[in-house]
Amino acid sequence: MEHRFELPLMWDSVSRIRLEVGVLFSSYPEDVRDKAVMIASELTENVVKYGAQIDDERVGFITVYLNDDSFSVHSHNAVGDIRHVQAVEAILEEIKQSEDPSELSISRLRELIAGNVDGPSQLGLLRIATDGNSDISCSFGDTVLTIEAVYRGLIGEAA
Amino acid sequence: MNLVSEELTATVTTLNGKVSIVFEGKSDRQDPRKIISPWSEKLVPSLTGQHVDVDFRELNYLNSSSFMPIFKLLSDAREVAEEVHVHYDGSVNWQRLSFASLETISKAWPNLHLTSH
Numbered sequence: 001m002e003h004r005f006e007l008p009l010m011w012d013s014v015s016r017i018r019l020e021v022g023v024l025f026s027s028y029p030e031d032v033r034d035k036a037v038m039i040a041s042e043l044t045e046n047v048v049k050y051g052a053q054i055d056d057e058r059v060g061f062i063t064v065y066l067n068d069d070s071f072s073v074h075s076h077n078a079v080g081d082i083r084h085v086q087a088v089e090a091i092l093e094e095i096k097q098s099e100d101p102s103e104l105s106i107s108r109l110r111e112l113i114a115g116n117v118d119g120p121s122q123l124g125l126l127r128i129a130t131d132g133n134s135d136i137s138c139s140f141g142d143t144v145l146t147i148e149a150v151y152r153g154l155i156g157e158a159a
Numbered sequence: 160m161n162l163v164s165e166e167l168t169a170t171v172t173t174l175n176g177k178v179s180i181v182f183e184g185k186s187d188r189q190d191p192r193k194i195i196s197p198w199s200e201k202l203v204p205s206l207t208g209q210h211v212d213v214d215f216r217e218l219n220y221l222n223s224s225s226f227m228p229i230f231k232l233l234s235d236a237r238e239v240a241e242e243v244h245v246h247y248d249g250s251v252n253w254q255r256l257s258f259a260s261l262e263t264i265s266k267a268w269p270n271l272h273l274t275s276h
Contacts, residue, residue, distance in 0.1 A: 011189050014222075034252040041187075042223055049189065106263050112227040113234050113264075123223035131256035 001066050007044060009051045009058040009077075017044045017062055021073075024064060032155045036071060039132045039149050040064065042124035043075040046088075046147070049120075052080035054144065072134075072150040079145045084120075088138050088147065091122040095136065101129040160205065162198040167191075171202065177210045178240075183217040186225040195228035199235065207239040216248040216276060221257060230261060237271040249275030 005020055007013035021040040025033040040062055047060035054060070060077035079085055098104045105126040111117050125147075128134050134149040162169035167184045180202075188194060213233065221229065237243045245261070247254045258273060265271045 014187060031252055038253060045189070045222060045224070102260070102263075106260055109226060109230060109260055109264060113231050121224065121227060123226055127223045131253070 003064045003066065005062045005064075007047060007060050007062060009048050009060060011048055013048055013060075014041055014044050017041060021064060024066070029156050032071075032151075032153070035132050035134075035151065036064070036073065039073045039128050039134060039151075042128055042132075043073055043147060043149065045124055047075050047077045050079060050081070050084040050145075051077035052143075054078035066155075070151050070153070070155055072148060074149075075147045076144055078143045079140070085138075085140050085145055087120055087122065088125070088145065089140075091125050092136055092138055095126065095129045101126065105130050160198070160202050162195070164188075164194045167194065169198070177212060178206060179212045179214065181214045181217065185218065185220040186229075187220055187222045189224070191222070191225040192228045195225070195232065199228065199232040203232070203235045203239060206236050209240050211236055211240045211243045212246065213243060214246045215254065215258075216246055218254070220253065226257070226260075230264070233261070233265075233271065234268070237265075237268050241270065243271045245271065245273045247273070247275055 003024055005017060007017065017040045018037050021037050022033065025036045044062055047062070051060040054077065060075065063074045063076070065072045094104060095101050105123070108121070108123060108126060112121055125136060128149050129136055132149060133152050135152060136147065136149050138145060138147045160171050167182070167186045170181045172179045233243060233245060247258045249255045255275065262273050265273060
């Protein structure tokens with residue numbers, strides 16, 4: 001089942017998606033619900049931070065696909081600065097090549113604490129891959145960046 | 160020297176020679192560094208030589224943008240303090256997962272200890 005949320009490019013959208021996804025997963029185990037909320041929240045932060053006007057509107061989209069076994073969360077937003085797309089592609093490639101994304105996450109945190117990182121922290125995408133137990137990929141076309149986070153676990157039965 | 164913002168507070172108290180820092184609320188601002196870093200830069204010198212407890216159990220949520228200023232506070236604190244004890248709620252999923260990262264990082268920091276409650 002597909003659940004699509006249109007989100008204005010404003011920070012209140014992050015709180016809103018946390019509520020909406022929390023309700024959507026309200027009958028699922030807490031662990032699964034927390035992960036779904038966190039994933040949607042981190043993707044929405046990216047949408048709001050880096051999204052640009054699309055079809056004359058300042059909005060982005062979060063789509064949650066929920067089926068019997070698992071779920072995925074997709075973000076879609078226009079991008080005004082191609083460097084953001086390149087940064088996302090670079091960190092996702094690092095995650096893909098990494099044997100243990102949590103090591104990558106820890107290494108990134110160390111660099112951030114030491115003040116050795118310019119630009120976005122990318123901790124949100126790393127958090128989705130590690131704490132969110134998800135595979136992440138992205139695609140870019142017609143100025144729209146899509147990021148897909150596919151939960152690797154089983155979600156269990158809804159209560 | 161408390162941190163008071165719209166949704167995040169950190170209450171600092173000193174009792175019997177121990178400094179206690181208790182975080183409450185949530186940190187999900189777009190750039191939490193603007194709130195947390197100026198406060199922590201003022202706070203850290205006062206922790207010199209102290210035994211410090213930092214309690215995150217009443218914190219409802221940290222977004223990933225908050226990790227850096229929070230972990231930087233802990234890193235800076237353990238550089239000047241005698242000891243830093245971090246308390247979190249291991250029964251809360253996001254806290255357990257988030258502080259697992261700190262657990263690994265802090266292996267190189269002998270005077271920082273984490274306790275899951």
